[in-house]
Amino acid sequence: MPLLDVKNISINFGGLIAVNQATFHVDQNEIVSIIGPNGAGKTTIFNILTGLYSINEGEVYFNGENYINKKKPQEIVEMGISRTFQTIRLFKNMRVIENVLVGTHIHSNYGFMDTLFRTRRFHDEEKKSTEQAIRILDEVGLTHRMHSLAKNLPYGEQRKLEIARAIATDSKLLLLDEPAAGMNNTESTELLEFIRQLKQKNFTILLIEHDMKVVMNISDRIYVFDHGKRIADGIPSEVSNNPDVITAYLGESQDNAENN
Amino acid sequence: MNIQTINKWTNSFNQFLSKYGKYLLLIGICLLFVMPFLPIATFLVMRISVLVMIYSTLALALNILTGYTGLVSIGHVMFFGFGAYTSALLVTKLNINFFIAFFIAILLSALLGVLASLPTLRLGGAYLSIATLGFAEVFKIILINWKNITNGVMGVKNIPRPEIFGLTLTPENKGLYFLILIIMLVSSIICYLIINSKIGRAFRSIKEDELAATLMGINTTYYKTLAFSVSAGITGAVGAYYAHFMRYIDPNTFTIDTSILILSMVILGGLGTMRGMYLGAFILVLLPQISRWLESYRFVIYGLILILIMEFRPQGLLGWEPKSPYRFPKGVKTNENETV
Numbered sequence: 001m002p003l004l005d006v007k008n009i010s011i012n013f014g015g016l017i018a019v020n021q022a023t024f025h026v027d028q029n030e031i032v033s034i035i036g037p038n039g040a041g042k043t044t045i046f047n048i049l050t051g052l053y054s055i056n057e058g059e060v061y062f063n064g065e066n067y068i069n070k071k072k073p074q075e076i077v078e079m080g081i082s083r084t085f086q087t088i089r090l091f092k093n094m095r096v097i098e099n100v101l102v103g104t105h106i107h108s109n110y111g112f113m114d115t116l117f118r119t120r121r122f123h124d125e126e127k128k129s130t131e132q133a134i135r136i137l138d139e140v141g142l143t144h145r146m147h148s149l150a151k152n153l154p155y156g157e158q159r160k161l162e163i164a165r166a167i168a169t170d171s172k173l174l175l176l177d178e179p180a181a182g183m184n185n186t187e188s189t190e191l192l193e194f195i196r197q198l199k200q201k202n203f204t205i206l207l208i209e210h211d212m213k214v215v216m217n218i219s220d221r222i223y224v225f226d227h228g229k230r231i232a233d234g235i236p237s238e239v240s241n242n243p244d245v246i247t248a249y250l251g252e253s254q255d256n257a258e259n260n
Numbered sequence: 261m262n263i264q265t266i267n268k269w270t271n272s273f274n275q276f277l278s279k280y281g282k283y284l285l286l287i288g289i290c291l292l293f294v295m296p297f298l299p300i301a302t303f304l305v306m307r308i309s310v311l312v313m314i315y316s317t318l319a320l321a322l323n324i325l326t327g328y329t330g331l332v333s334i335g336h337v338m339f340f341g342f343g344a345y346t347s348a349l350l351v352t353k354l355n356i357n358f359f360i361a362f363f364i365a366i367l368l369s370a371l372l373g374v375l376a377s378l379p380t381l382r383l384g385g386a387y388l389s390i391a392t393l394g395f396a397e398v399f400k401i402i403l404i405n406w407k408n409i410t411n412g413v414m415g416v417k418n419i420p421r422p423e424i425f426g427l428t429l430t431p432e433n434k435g436l437y438f439l440i441l442i443i444m445l446v447s448s449i450i451c452y453l454i455i456n457s458k459i460g461r462a463f464r465s466i467k468e469d470e471l472a473a474t475l476m477g478i479n480t481t482y483y484k485t486l487a488f489s490v491s492a493g494i495t496g497a498v499g500a501y502y503a504h505f506m507r508y509i510d511p512n513t514f515t516i517d518t519s520i521l522i523l524s525m526v527i528l529g530g531l532g533t534m535r536g537m538y539l540g541a542f543i544l545v546l547l548p549q550i551s552r553w554l555e556s557y558r559f560v561i562y563g564l565i566l567i568l569i570m571e572f573r574p575q576g577l578l579g580w581e582p583k584s585p586y587r588f589p590k591g592v593k594t595n596e597n598e599t600v
Contacts, residue, residue, distance in 0.1 A: 050475060077477035091468035094461070097586050101458070102465045106477035108458050112486070115457040116450065122457070126589040129458070134592070147585040169477060 001064055003028050003204050004081075004173055009048060009058030009068070018044045020228040021058070026173065026206050031199055033207040033215045035239075036225035037249055042208045043086055045225075046175050049206075050083050051076045062173070078106050082171035084162040086178045086208075092151035096142060096161055099150050100133040103168025133168060139201075140164045140194070156187040160194065173204050180211040188214055216240060224248065263572050270573070274580045281535070292441055296434040306437055308545060310505065313440045314498055315541035317447045319525040320534065321494035324451060326523070327532035328460065329487040330467025331380065332389045334519050335396025338376070339492040341403065341514030343369045343499025348416040348509055349409065358422040362500045369496020370489045377488035381481055384470075396519065403511040415510025422504045440501055447494045451534060454490065456587075463487055464532075517559055524562045527569050530576030539578055 002025035011019045019041045026032045034042050047053050049060060051073040060068040062079060071079065082103075091099050108129045114122040137143050140160050145153060150161060159179055166174055179195075180188045192214050198205060199218075209215045215222065216236045224232040224239060226248040232239055239245055277284070295301055295309065318340065326332050343365045350361035376395050380388045403410050410416070422429045422439060429435025454460055462483045465473040474480055503509050525544050529536025544562065548555040569576060 073474050074477045074479055077475060083475060085472070089469050089472040091465050091472065093468060094464055095582070095586050098461055098464075102461050102473070102476050102478070105458055105462060110458070112459065115459055116453055118453065123590060126457070127592055130589050130592045147582075149581060152581075165476065 002026060002061075003063060004049075004206065005061040006045075006049075007059045007061070009045075009055045009060060011044065011048060011053055011055045018228050019048065019055075022225070022228070022230055024223045024230065024233070026204060029199065029202055029204055030220045031195065031205045031207060031218055033209055033219040033222045034225060035209060035212075035215055035222060036231075039227070040225040041228040042225055043177055044228075046083060046177055046208065049076075049175060050081060074106075077169055077171070080170075080172035081175065082166040082169040082173075083175035084159075084166050084177055084179060086181065088158050088162055090150040090158055090162055090165070092149070094150060095146070096148050096150055096153065097130075097133055097137065097146045099161055099165050100136055100168045101129055103136075103165040104129040104132055104170075107170055136164050136168055140167075155182060156190065159183070159191070163194075163198075167203075173206065174198070176205060176207045176209075178208055178210060180209055180214045183211070185213075192218055212240075267573065270577060271580070274578065275583070277535070277578070289445070293438075296437050303431070306431065306434075308549065310437055310440050312538075312541050312545045313444045314502060314505075315522065315525060315545055316538045317440075317444045317498045318495055318522045319529065319537035319541050320444075320447055320451050321491045321498070322522050323526050323532070323534070323537055324454070324463070324494075325487050325491040327526055327530075328455060328467060329463040329484060331484060331487065332385075332523075333392040333488075333491075334389050334516065334523060335376075335392035335394070335399075336491075336495060336522055337514045337516065337518040338396040338399040339369050339372060339495035340499040340502070340518065341399065341509075341511075342372055343496030344503035344509050344514070345403065345410060345416065345499075346496070347500035348419045348503040351504075352416060352419060358420075358504060359424050362422075362497065365500040366493050366497045369499070370493035372496070373489040373492025374485055376492065377485045380488075381484060393516065393519075396516065400511055400514065403514075410511075413511060415508060415513075416503070417508045419503050419507045419509070421507075422501075436505055440498075440505075443497060443501055447497070448534065450490075450494070455534070459483070459486070467532075520559070520566075521562055524566050526576075528565055528576060530579030531574075533576070533579050536576050536578035540576070 004026040006022060006024050008021045008023055009019060010017065010021050022041070022045060024032070024034070034045065036042055044053070048055055048068070051071055054069045058068070059066045062081065067076065067079065091102060094102070108125045110119070110121045110125045113119070134146070137146055140163065142157060142160060142164060145157060150158065153161060163174070163176065163179065180191050183191060188211055195205065195218050207215070207219070219236055222233065222236055222239045223230055224242070224245050231248060232242045232245050234242070296306065322333065322336050346365040346368055347358070347361045350356040350364060351358055376392065379395065380391050383391055404412055406412070421436070427435065429439055462473070462478050465476070465478060466480050466483060470480055521544065525540035526537065528543060529538070529540025547561065548558040554561065
């Protein structure tokens with residue numbers, strides 16, 4: 001059974017059909033990429049999966065449960081799906097470690113009374129969350145930045161921090177929205193290696209990306225979307241040679257197949 | 261004298277504060293306990309001290325809502341007045357002991373805070389502020405018109421001094437001073453405990469980016485309501501004290517001017533810092549005392565300060581990026597070479 005099984009989801013805004021009967025799935029421990037020109041509906045799909053939009057038709061199964069239109073975004077996070085954003089949405093004036101600590105929020109089990117009276121449970125849970133946050137920062141290589149404010153981090157590290165924060169929610173499926181956006185060659189190579197290590201640690205990742213070097217080298221499978229519809233899918237070598245894909249990106253009358 | 265110079269001075273002052281702050285705090289608290297017995301403690305000095313402590317606590321409370329959670333409330337005087345009226349009426353009309361009336365006022369103010377948060381949950385920015393203002397105006401109109409309970413514009417008079425365990429607290433026996441000192445200290449501790457917890461982090465994440473907070477699983481509705489409730493509860497407590505301090509209250513005691521004044525203190529001192537609240541209250545209580553001219557134009561000055569601070573130093577006088585490392589909870593092991 002796939003971890004994520006998306007069947008025929010559609011959404012329209014006013015008259016505009018943003019996503020048109022999209023169908024795809026992600027198996028456990030896979031890295032699956034969704035690519036396509038701008039405006040193809042990719043981030044809209046992420047917004048649907050994370051409960052920000054309700055859909056007009058279709059089902060989405062996570063671990064066999066059809067949750068779409070039924071769960072609030074927070075409940076979906078608790079269920080096991082977390083995401084990063086196309087434009088980085090860190091808590092800029094909070095420290096790096098505090099950002100990750102916010103990620104641990106849903107698994108930290110104490111309340112208002114525990115906070116006021118500093119109960120045993122408060123101390124245990126804070127210790128647990130903090131140690132987990134430190135561990136995650138160590139795994140992503142941000143230990144040396146632990147105390148810094150998120151806004152003072154260089155761009156590439158901010159991206160890493162956003163991923164670290166998403167990991168901290170203990171999610172089973174990571175949705176990464178253009179993690180390589182704005183990165184130069186060195187940074188995107190590092191990111192590539194970083195995502196590869198995530199896979200080795202048994203993460204399951206659904207990726208939206210434009211950087212073909214990243215996509216072609218990291219993905220187990222790729223789905224290509226254009227104008228809200230799926231136009232191609234397969235393993236990287238199949239997709240990069242697919243004429244429909246080339247047309248969608250580059251327009252008509254292209255003679256050579258671009259191989260990145 | 262230009263903005264850069266002022267910023268440079270305040271920055272060096274801030275460096276000093278962040279190094280020696282803890283010692284200053286301890287010394288400050290000891291001084292506060294000892295002060296009434298020193299020759300400096302004239303009637304005027306005592307009265308000003310009480311006012312500074314009242315407004316410090318009000319600023320602390322508003323800061324939880326506005327500075328940490330990012331919900332700009334300009335109707336906050338509503339909770340102040342509600343606490344005052346609740347305690348005043350319970351004591352004068354039902355002969356309930358101040359101590360009990362005080363805690364009832366806190367609880368009911370907190371509940372009012374929950375109520376006041378409801379219309380704001382889907383609002384943001386200026387709309388939220390205006391909603392809080394509207395709510396406060398409705399409250400004032402109720403105060404004026406519900407004559408059976410509140411005496412309308414005649415107000416509540418002859419509010420007795422607080423009586424705790426048989427002892428009446430008066431200016432003469434310094435009882436009133438110590439009562440507000442304790443209220444301020446307890447409120448400060450509560451604020452500190454909340455801020456340094458996952459609740460505090462949830463508040464701040466909502467201010468920073470509510471959508472991202474939602475997508476980290478945080479129930480933003482719950483935390484916004486909680487922020488309102490805690491803020492209102494503390495404000496109501498101060499209100500209850502105020503009623504027995506002034507001994508007379510009426511609907512005109514609680515106007516938007518006071519809401520703006522408290523907000524000015526929060527912003528002047530430093531939005532989102534606790535230390536700024538005491539300084540903001542200190543400065544804005546003392547300012548009108550310096551000259552009669554300043555006194556009559558004080559609301560113009562408060563507004564001016566608001567504008568100037570937001571323009572030239574939005575982080576407030578004591579607002580700055582943290583200079584010390586994050587304090588880990590007890591028993592957490594780290595092995596790191598870090599730079600701030």
